Amino acid sequence: MCGICGVLNSNQQKVDKTLLQDMCAQLVHRGPDAQGYYVRENIGLGHRRLSVLDLQTGSQPIHNESKTIWLITNGEIYNFIELRDSLAKKGHSFYTKTDAEVIVHLYEEYKEECLDFLRGMFAFALWDENEKKMFIARDRLGKKPVFYSYDEKYFAFASELKALLKYPGIRKDIDPQALDLYLTFQYVPAPRTIFKQVQKLMPAHYLVFKNNKLTIKRYWQLSSYSDERLSAAQYSEGIRHQLDEAVRLRLRSDVPVGAFLSGGIDSSAIVGLMAKHSNQPIKTFSVGFSERQYDELKFAKIIARQFNTEHFELIVKPDIVGILPQIVQYYGEPFADYSCIPTYYLSQFAASKVKVVLNGDGGDESFAGYDRYTACLIAQKIDKMPVFFTKLLQQTASLLPAGKDIRALSWRLKRFFDGVGYVPQERYRRWMSFFNQQEKELLLSNDLKNKIGLNNDRDWLDKYFQSRRGLDFVKSVIDVDIETYLPNALLVKMDISSMAHSLEARSPFLDHKFMEYTAGIPLDLKLQGFKRKVILKQALSGLLPKQIIQRPKAGFGIPMADWFRGELKDYMQDILLSSKAVKDGYFEQNYINSIIDEHMSKKTDNGYKLWSLLMFELWLTQFV
Numbered sequence: 001m002c003g004i005c006g007v008l009n010s011n012q013q014k015v016d017k018t019l020l021q022d023m024c025a026q027l028v029h030r031g032p033d034a035q036g037y038y039v040r041e042n043i044g045l046g047h048r049r050l051s052v053l054d055l056q057t058g059s060q061p062i063h064n065e066s067k068t069i070w071l072i073t074n075g076e077i078y079n080f081i082e083l084r085d086s087l088a089k090k091g092h093s094f095y096t097k098t099d100a101e102v103i104v105h106l107y108e109e110y111k112e113e114c115l116d117f118l119r120g121m122f123a124f125a126l127w128d129e130n131e132k133k134m135f136i137a138r139d140r141l142g143k144k145p146v147f148y149s150y151d152e153k154y155f156a157f158a159s160e161l162k163a164l165l166k167y168p169g170i171r172k173d174i175d176p177q178a179l180d181l182y183l184t185f186q187y188v189p190a191p192r193t194i195f196k197q198v199q200k201l202m203p204a205h206y207l208v209f210k211n212n213k214l215t216i217k218r219y220w221q222l223s224s225y226s227d228e229r230l231s232a233a234q235y236s237e238g239i240r241h242q243l244d245e246a247v248r249l250r251l252r253s254d255v256p257v258g259a260f261l262s263g264g265i266d267s268s269a270i271v272g273l274m275a276k277h278s279n280q281p282i283k284t285f286s287v288g289f290s291e292r293q294y295d296e297l298k299f300a301k302i303i304a305r306q307f308n309t310e311h312f313e314l315i316v317k318p319d320i321v322g323i324l325p326q327i328v329q330y331y332g333e334p335f336a337d338y339s340c341i342p343t344y345y346l347s348q349f350a351a352s353k354v355k356v357v358l359n360g361d362g363g364d365e366s367f368a369g370y371d372r373y374t375a376c377l378i379a380q381k382i383d384k385m386p387v388f389f390t391k392l393l394q395q396t397a398s399l400l401p402a403g404k405d406i407r408a409l410s411w412r413l414k415r416f417f418d419g420v421g422y423v424p425q426e427r428y429r430r431w432m433s434f435f436n437q438q439e440k441e442l443l444l445s446n447d448l449k450n451k452i453g454l455n456n457d458r459d460w461l462d463k464y465f466q467s468r469r470g471l472d473f474v475k476s477v478i479d480v481d482i483e484t485y486l487p488n489a490l491l492v493k494m495d496i497s498s499m500a501h502s503l504e505a506r507s508p509f510l511d512h513k514f515m516e517y518t519a520g521i522p523l524d525l526k527l528q529g530f531k532r533k534v535i536l537k538q539a540l541s542g543l544l545p546k547q548i549i550q551r552p553k554a555g556f557g558i559p560m561a562d563w564f565r566g567e568l569k570d571y572m573q574d575i576l577l578s579s580k581a582v583k584d585g586y587f588e589q590n591y592i593n594s595i596i597d598e599h600m601s602k603k604t605d606n607g608y609k610l611w612s613l614l615m616f617e618l619w620l621t622q623f624v
Contacts, residue, residue, distance in 0.1 A: 002060070003027025003048040003499075004072040005158035006125050007167065008134050010212040013153075015044035019166065024048050026163035029330075030074070030499045036060050038070045043127055043134075047072040050502055052356060053080075053254050058098030064108060065093055068129040071107075073100040074159050075122035075144045076506070078249040083117060100124070107135070112206060115219045119249070119513065121506070123201075125157060134209040140220045140512045141362070142190070142203025142487030143495060149198045155209045161332035162623075164198060171197050172624050176451035179334075179586070179616075183435045183443070184457040186336040186612060189488045194333040194619075203487045220512070222482060224475055226520030235521050236539035242518075243539075246511035247273040250358055258283035258354035260346060260505075261309070263299025265533065265540065265548060266360030266369075270508055272543045274358060275307040284309040285350040285357070287316055287342045289559060296554055299547075306545060314349045316342055320563070321571050328618045330500045336434070336612040337489050338560050343497040351501035361494060362509030365482050366518040367536040368474070368527040369553060372431055375416055376474045377529065379427060382420055394420060402604035405561050411605060424473045425465050429458060432485070434608050442591040475523050482515075561607040565600060572596075572610055575617050584620065587613065 005023040007015050017039050024035055024046040031048025038045040038061040047060040053076070061070045077083070080099035083106065088094070092105040099120075106114035107126055115137055123144035126135040136157060138146050147164045148157040158164040165172070178192045190200035201207060204220040230238070247270060251257055259271050261284040274282050286300035297313055304311035320341065327344060350357050364370050382390055394417050403411030418436075419427035430436055435443060437454070444452070453459065464483055468476035498505040508514070525535040537549045564572055575581065576592055592613065599606040 002050055002072075002074045003030030003159040003163070004046070004074050004123065004125055005163050006045040006072070006127075006134070006156065007043070008127075008155045008209060009042040009153065010150075010155065011153045012042050014041055015039055017044065019168075020044050020046035022166045023158055023163045026166060027159055029502055030159060032502050034059050036072075038063075038072075038127070040129075045070060045072050045125060045127060050355070050504060051255070052076065052504055053252070054096055054098035055254050057096045058100070060100060062096065062098070062101050062104055064104050069104055069107060070127045070129070071100060071104050071124060073103065073122055073124040075120060075124070075139065076250075076252075076504070077102060077118055077120040077122060078252060078511075079117075079119040081252070112137075112208070112217075112219070115206060119511070121510075123159065132210060135206065136201065136209075137206035137219075138201045138203055140204045140222075141482075141491065141510045141515070143491050143507065143510065145492070145495060146201040147193060147198055148201060148207070150209065150214060152212065155214070161193060161195075161198060162329070165623075171195070173197065174624065176448060177453070177456050179448070180440070180444075180452045180456045181460060182334050182336070182616070183440060183612060184433050185485075185489070186434055186608075187488045187492065188333055188335075189460065189484060203483075222479070222512075222515055222519050224471070224479065224519040226522075229522060232525055232535060232538060235525060235535055238517060239521075239536060239539040240543075242511075242514045243269065243508060244273050244276070246508035246514045247358065248277050249511070250506040250508055251277055253356050255355040256283070256353070257356040257358065258285060258350055259309075260284075260350065260357050260359040261286050261300045261303055261311070262360070262554075263296045263301075263303060263548065264360065264551075264553065265537065265544065266363030266509060268299075268303045268360075268544050268548050269363075269536075269540050270358050270360050271303055271309060272307055272540075273508075275309070281308055281310045283350075283354055284311050285314070285346060285353070286311070287314045287346040287349070289316055289342075299551065302545060302548060312349065312353065314345060316345050316558075320568060324618060325622065326500075328615065328622055330496050331492075331619075332623070334612075334616045334619045335492065335496075336608070336615045337493055338558055338608070338611050340493045340497060341558055343493055344500065347498045347501045347503050347505075351498075351503040355502070356504045356506065357498070358506050358508060359494065360509060361490060361505075361507040362486070362515070363533070363536065364553075365478060365486055366509060366515055367533040368478060368523065369533050370481070371412075371553075372428070373474055373477065373527055374530055374532065375419075375431065376424070376428070376477055377527065379416075379420055379424070380473070390421065393417065404602040404605055406605045406608065408605075425461070426458070428477055428480075429461055433457070434612055439609075443587050445585050445588060448586055472523060474527065478523075560611060561599070561605045564607050564610055565602075569600070572614055576610070576613055578617075580621075581617055584617075586616075 027048045031050045033051040034049040036047045061072050077099040080102045083102040087105045121143035122139045123146045156167040173196045175196045178188045178194050182188050190202045208215045288297035397417035400410040419430045464480045595606045
């Protein structure tokens with residue numbers, strides 16, 4: 001895992017190496033082991049290296065035999081051994097043993113179609129001196145990021161926003177639509193960033209910058225279509241085989257490899273398959289809390305004993321006030337999934353023992369593991385009921401107490417019925433919203449509302465649903481999650497948290513061949529009412545103990561609601577109600593006062609709303 005950056009000056013101005021060094025200095029945590037540069041006239045590439053494969057000769061930039069193609073990469077190509085062998089037979093010669101060098105020679109053979117051969121997580125930039133062309137690509141699921149900015153004078157890119165901002169002339173004008181999307185979903189979705197002048201390259205896309213012209217193309221899309229239906233036993237066997245191969249490939253490393261272990265079915269399966277391929281005990285890492293309802297350590301211990309791992313536990317009693325400025329700095333733009341806190345601590349903990357970890361990310365998307373998929377099924381049944389009965393259910397739900405914690409059944413029921421009565425697509429949007437349309441009408445200043453379309457977030461989601469018209473709605477929701485929530489929230493959280501501590505995180509469930517296989521499994525074998533991940537649990541029945549397979553999904557939550565009512569109360573109020581926040585003029589202070597009062601009186605849990613506002617204000621202070 002590494003950090004990359006670069007500049008191509010369209011006005012032919014020479015690139016100053018000190019600029020690349022300044023950009024790379026912002027990426028040291030992504031690559032603390034080495035740095036390298038390629039500078040020639042108006043083109044410059046910079047690289048920070050985290051040494052995982054080929055520790056001796058794998059420094060970058062990497063070039064071809066004639067030194068007309070130069071490459072910098074972030075990530076891992078897991079099938080590089082097989083690709084290297086096939087390329088050598090075609091006459092290509094290699095001067096390193098690193099995985100990245102195969103990209104150079106694949107490009108020589110296939111140009112942009114080289115992406116079809118790569119199995120891994122990656123963001124890379126390739127300079128073709130012969131064609132005077134910059135070719136940049138991002139992996140299929142979006143594990144590795146690329147930020148870029150350009151105008152008639154320059155094209156610049158980097159692995160992180162704060163590195164890109166070192167390029168002179170990039171203005172920090174906030175994009176109102178991006179801020180609106182952040183308040184709705186907790187993240188700024190690609191291709192937008194919080195700044196108007198900067199964009200993110202989308203997952204499964206590549207760009208070419210040549211002759212001062214930018215071209216962007218998609219090279220892969222997950223399809224759930226399958227022309228055959230196998231038996232449950234056949235699918236189970238296929239899952240085990242495909243997941244086992246994905247794990248085996250991700251054990252390729254010249255440094256120690258460990259695993260995050262939550263005690264859930266996904267991370268437990270990864271640890272079980274790792275143990276199968278290892279001659280030594282796997283190092284596993286778990287995080288817990290003193291608050292009992294958020295602690296899963298007992299389940300992680302079951303798996304640690306089952307597979308004889310070398311197990312490490314961390315009880316999180318975080319100094320949030322102390323680490324929040326660091327976290328905001330690492331993310332570079334507003335991000336409000338507060339499970340980033342335990343992920344940050346877990347990564348820091350694991351990095352003291354290993355350099356690479358495997359995790360269970362992606363299992364919920366491939367096997368319908370989220371509550372909202374069951375909610376969609378139930379809502380579809382309610383849609384078929386008489387209108388008066390639906391209204392009676394909604395009125396009954398409105399009488400329930402809101403619940404002081406988002407894990408409370410009453411809180412979840414009220415959120416569910418908040419979506420019932422709307423068309424399915426709008427229902428999904430409301431369930432995924434942290435500030436809904438009515439709440440944003442009260443929150444946003446008039447000036448900001450005038451700059452944002454009333455249906456900005458709806459229009460953004462509509463683009464993803466439109467391409468799936470005719471599909472079963474639950475299947476379309478899973479597909480949309482894979483293209484939106486997964487890369488923009490979950491994978492950003494894992495990338496930033498792990499890279500902050502120079503730790504490489506690998507995700508076997510996100511192997512694209514594995515996901516292509518599981519996408520073709522009929523939905524009724526994954527989701528059966530309140531039973532989720534049915535076929536995965538069947539596939540793992542011979543590997544994992546029953547108490548792990550049968551336990552309900554817990555999620556990676558933290559007791560933020562209690563913390564805001566306790567040790568973080570003064571800190572949160574001081575920032576959100578400060579004169580500076582008022583002066584910024586983005587939000588209506590009366591509404592912020594009201595949601596703070598609701599939260600403190602335990603009328604409802606507004607912790608996630610307060611966290612979103614807090615993270616934005618902290619980001620604004622550091623970056624704007």
